[in-house]
Amino acid sequence: MGTLYQSPPEPTIQDLKVAIQDSTLIYPSQLETQNKSNIFLSNIDQVLNFHVQTVHFFQANPDFPPEIAVARLKNALEKVMAVPYDFLAGRLKLNHQTGRLEIECNASGAGFVVATTEFSLDEIGDLVYPNPGFMQLIVQGLEKFDDQPLCVFQVTSFKCGGFALGMSTNHVLFDGLSFKIFLENLASQAFDDKPLAIIPCNDRHLLAARSPPQVTFPHPELLKLKLPIGEEDAPPVFDCKQDNLDFKIFSLNPNDISHLKEKAKIGGTKSTTKITGFNVVTAHVWRCKALSCVDENNRDRESMVLYAVDIRPRLKPPLPASYCGNAVLSAYTSAKCWELEDEPFSKVVDMVADGAARMSDEYARSAIDWGEVYKGFPNGEFLISSWWRLGFDEVVYPWGKPRYSCPVVYHRKDIILLFPDIGGASSNGVNVLVALPSKEMEKFQTLFHKYLT
Incomplete structure (x- = not known):
């Protein structure tokens, strides 16, 4: 039960020998985006000024060779940037009067890169296994542009006729759910005559802080900043260098998840507890991670885990499901390590x-207002970042669905990643990517299997 994901038997090709053919900026198909007012960014958006990188792999389709797909994607981007996503062609600016970041809708364009590789899609190996070579499938270092686009796309064609679409998007633009809607809209506009799949809701004032702010809850999951918003870097990186970390992938198949759900019933969960796949996997991973660095001398240590919660349906009135922006806050739970070890899984x-x-x-509004007063980041022992059920590989393009869609993985001790297997949400299994110092990894692996029995 709960297998250690094995890397491909052959050595993984880490140098994909990618050659850039063209690098340019593309612009909205209409000029009406110019002279628009700046886009307000909520306090959730404000602290997410860093790029998120994803790669979407497509198998060869004789009706849509890569050069045709490139033309369709360029045209689709020009169309979506004209009206519904005009801010994609904008630039991030600091409003010195308010001290807040804003998006200036100035039609400065999005980056678009066309590249080739000497390999076929099948030759680069297992797409699920995090290959450092996948970093070559997205634009690295936006300094090649005079100013920094909020999104850059790279289409890399394989010699088999398949291709990879790599996207680097500033997190202020989207959370995972709104990015999925963007992908659906992008795909719809790559067809000849389809309307937008979903009209995005671009009113980010819906998540503005109250005036005056009302922080009605303590927020131990948030850490105050000393620097004004707009002057800080991306969220603090854990002080453990990647070179000092081992990384492994632990795979949970549907039977493993069902077993955890049954195990959660032993000893009795509360009647209000939802025994979901996410809840049991998160509980299992939290337990193993917290105890991986515990001995008899520090069992009283408090462990706090953070995990994202979509607040769209939780607000009153609810946000539109199509809300475009970041509508996710960090939920948390904490316990003494001895509790995680001694208490039943339920x-x-x-x-x-x-x-x-x-x-x-009220809690979500309090957290947003806390950001207005204190300006800070989520803060805990570690974060579980779930890409498990976002469904990026369910999006239908003219050339078909992606064979696989995944984040470009970087290894950090303070982030544990949940991501789907090939087959996406329909596979019902989940992969757990963990990066830890070697001794902690050995213990994590032992506990991971122990608590599955």
């Missing part, structure tokens, strides 16, 4: 479920 699942249930309308 209690750990209760704690995870309670952490999510805490995210009511």
